[in-house]
Amino acid sequence: MTDILIHVEISPDGTPASNTGHLLALARGLGRPVAVAAVGPDDGAVPLGQALGALGAQVCFIAQTEAATNTIAGGGTEALQAALERFDASTVLCASTPDGREVLARLAIRTDARLLLEAQTLRLAGEQLIASHSVFGGNYTTESTLGSSLALVTVASSGTQPPAAIDAPEIIIETLAVNETGCSLQDFTQAQSRAERPELRGAQIVVSGGRGLASQENFSLIEDLADSLKAGLGASRAAVDAGYVEQSHQVGQTGVSVSPQLYLAVGISGAIQHLAGMQTAKRIVAINRDENAPIFSIADFGIVGDLFQILPQLTEQIQAKRSVSAG
Amino acid sequence: MKIAVLIKQVPDTEEPRKLAASGHLDRNEAELIADEITERALEVALKVKDGDKKTEIIAVTLGPGSATDALRKALSLGADSAMHIQDESLAGSDAVSTARALAEALRKIDADAILAGGESTDGRGGVVPAMVAELLGLPFAGPLAAVDFEGSKVTGQRPVAGGNQQVSVGLPAVLTVTESVGEARFPKFKGIMTAKRKPINAEDAASLGLTVDHATGNRVLSSAVRPPRSSGQIIQDEGDAVQRLIAYLESEQLI
Numbered sequence: 001m002t003d004i005l006i007h008v009e010i011s012p013d014g015t016p017a018s019n020t021g022h023l024l025a026l027a028r029g030l031g032r033p034v035a036v037a038a039v040g041p042d043d044g045a046v047p048l049g050q051a052l053g054a055l056g057a058q059v060c061f062i063a064q065t066e067a068a069t070n071t072i073a074g075g076g077t078e079a080l081q082a083a084l085e086r087f088d089a090s091t092v093l094c095a096s097t098p099d100g101r102e103v104l105a106r107l108a109i110r111t112d113a114r115l116l117l118e119a120q121t122l123r124l125a126g127e128q129l130i131a132s133h134s135v136f137g138g139n140y141t142t143e144s145t146l147g148s149s150l151a152l153v154t155v156a157s158s159g160t161q162p163p164a165a166i167d168a169p170e171i172i173i174e175t176l177a178v179n180e181t182g183c184s185l186q187d188f189t190q191a192q193s194r195a196e197r198p199e200l201r202g203a204q205i206v207v208s209g210g211r212g213l214a215s216q217e218n219f220s221l222i223e224d225l226a227d228s229l230k231a232g233l234g235a236s237r238a239a240v241d242a243g244y245v246e247q248s249h250q251v252g253q254t255g256v257s258v259s260p261q262l263y264l265a266v267g268i269s270g271a272i273q274h275l276a277g278m279q280t281a282k283r284i285v286a287i288n289r290d291e292n293a294p295i296f297s298i299a300d301f302g303i304v305g306d307l308f309q310i311l312p313q314l315t316e317q318i319q320a321k322r323s324v325s326a327g
Numbered sequence: 328m329k330i331a332v333l334i335k336q337v338p339d340t341e342e343p344r345k346l347a348a349s350g351h352l353d354r355n356e357a358e359l360i361a362d363e364i365t366e367r368a369l370e371v372a373l374k375v376k377d378g379d380k381k382t383e384i385i386a387v388t389l390g391p392g393s394a395t396d397a398l399r400k401a402l403s404l405g406a407d408s409a410m411h412i413q414d415e416s417l418a419g420s421d422a423v424s425t426a427r428a429l430a431e432a433l434r435k436i437d438a439d440a441i442l443a444g445g446e447s448t449d450g451r452g453g454v455v456p457a458m459v460a461e462l463l464g465l466p467f468a469g470p471l472a473a474v475d476f477e478g479s480k481v482t483g484q485r486p487v488a489g490g491n492q493q494v495s496v497g498l499p500a501v502l503t504v505t506e507s508v509g510e511a512r513f514p515k516f517k518g519i520m521t522a523k524r525k526p527i528n529a530e531d532a533a534s535l536g537l538t539v540d541h542a543t544g545n546r547v548l549s550s551a552v553r554p555p556r557s558s559g560q561i562i563q564d565e566g567d568a569v570q571r572l573i574a575y576l577e578s579e580q581l582i
Contacts, residue, residue: 011488011489012489012490017488018488072468072485072492072494096453097487097488098445098453098469098470098485098486098487099487101452101453101454101457102454102457102467102469104454105422105426105454105455105456105457105458105461106457106458106460106461106467108422108423108454108458109423109426109458109461109462110461114421114422114423114543114544114545115421115422115423115452115454115545116545117422117450117451117452117454117545118450118451118452130548135346135550136344136345136346136449138553139343139344139552139553140346140550140551140552140553141550141551141553142346142350142547142548142549142550142551143547143548143549143550144350144545144546144547144548145545145546145548146543146544146545146546147542147543147544147546148543148544154452154453154454181466182466182467182496183466183467183468183494183495183496183500184494184495184496185492185493185494186482186492186493186494186495187492187493188490188491188492188493189490189491189493190489190490191489191490191491199488205581229582247472247486247505247506247507248486253340253448254363254364254448254506261581262576262579262581272340272341272342272343273340273341276340279556280553283579283581284556285572285575285576291561291563296558296561297556297558298556298558299558299559299561300559300560301559301560301561301562301572301575302558302559302560302561302562303561303562303563303564303568303572304561304562304563304564305563305564305568306564309564310564310568310569313569314569314572314573317569317573318573318582321573321582
């Protein structure tokens with residue numbers, strides 16, 4: 001069976017990034033998953049390997065390098081290069097994040113491999129790797145493949161449960177020398193957010209607010225509803241431009257694309273650029289004052305009404321239900 | 328200071344966008360514009376030029392004849408000159424082929440900074456600028472939500488999961504931006520008039536010494552239109568909307 005390398009990103013707290021389990025699940029469908037990470041010389045490589053085993057990695061290749069501590073995406077490309085020499089790999093997967101994209105872009109040039117970009121699903125047809133993609137905001141689904149023997153894949157999807165845990169993964173630790181000529185990390189500021197709120201990308205439920213909220217203060221109504229549903233917090237571009245919420249919450253063409261089980265759009269008219277980021281949601285619920293708002297044309301359930309009346313009641317009733325089922 | 332800005336022409340996201348049966352963009356159907364994110368990258372360069380008039384800005388694109396319009400737009404906004412890489416053999420280039428062509432063109436320009444959008448609104452791959460950096464042996468910083476040119480280095484904010492990185496990179500470097508860097512300016516009448524006299528230098532595969540290898544590259548196998556979403560149940564709030572919504576969410580097992 002061929003080896004599938006996974007570029008593992010490390011969160012600021014030293015644990016594998018949230019999408020690692022999803023990548024391992026995709027890899028398991030294609031071959032033997034090998035998790036590859038670059039960490040600092042003093043970072044715990046063995047505990048990291050065990051954490052990756054718990055997410056289904058059979059083999060962990062952990063490169064220790066100073067670059068991982070002080071350089072953006074430092075050592076990621078070199079760790080994968082070293083892993084490619086050691087393993088008989090057909091495929092390298094990463095998440096479509098800033099680090100993942102840079103690492104695979106550099107790897108493609110160094111190894112003369114080609115990329116499958118923004119893959120949603122991956123399958124094998126014989127030896128050939130085929131990726132599906134969501135194009136133009138989900139208006140099209142395409143499939144593509146490569147002519148190169150090594151396939152590098154950036155993965156846009158998320159949310160799959162990790163494969164069964166491996167109790168004693170094989171952990172290989174290697175020291176790597178990396179030229180630190182890149183972009184240096186000076187400081188990191190943690191985002192201000194409520195601790196238990198799920199990440200927008202990959203959340204099962206997303207609650208988004210738009211211009212209809214009318215002010216930054218009112219936007220807390222959206223946050224309250226999101227938290228009552230344990231949902232990711234989203235926003236339209238208009239709400240972001242108006243300063244109601246940070247840009248990282250923007251859903252749409254130029255923001256995050258989401259595909260949750262339930263998308264709740266509140267006070268969002270449904271500009272084509274917003275729809276491009278959420279129209280592949282399984283169910284869409286819209287609340288808007290304007291019955292002609294385009295969002296209603298794609299909503300499974302829509303309420304024409306005053307969100308300032310509806311939101312507090314809705315949040316209260318959901319909280320009540322949660323406390324009943326929890327109690 | 329010499330700054331090259333990568334410009335990409337894309338279908339307007341304000342209009343429905345179509346794929347041809349080949350899985351490539353249907354250019355006949357589309358209203359083609361300069362991608363807004365590449366205009367925002369240009370704006371970063373223009374602000375440097377606002378502060379130091381000696382700054383030279385070159386807009387660079389790879390694309391068919393129609394892409395000239397996107398370069399003219401960049402020139403009307405204040406770029407000094409443009410470079411247009413155009414060649415039949417480059418049509419359908421994947422990310423690696425695109426990056427190789429751009430890198431050869433950028434070698435000729437020899438800029439202190441290369442600016443680009445973090446990801447285009449059509450392909451959204453977000454890998455070409457980092458490939459260009461690798462091909463040119465340059466550091467890469469991006470995508471940045473704020474960019475500050477400080478002499479021979481650039482500092483910036485790089486949003487990642489869970490927070491913001493403060494980064495620093497020495498020039499020359501390849502930099503990409505998110506839309507948080509701010510809106511692009513509008514062209515002024517004088518800019519539109521002078522743009523017509525600014526040079527657009529033509530390059531092709533031969534002049535850049537490129538042999539394009541489409542065979543090993545990415546190719547589309549199939550393309551399917553998503554079935555349209557049918558509109559569901561739309562109700563007027565008559566005081567019972569919350570009850571009915573909760574009943575709906577429960578019936579769909581969403582809560």
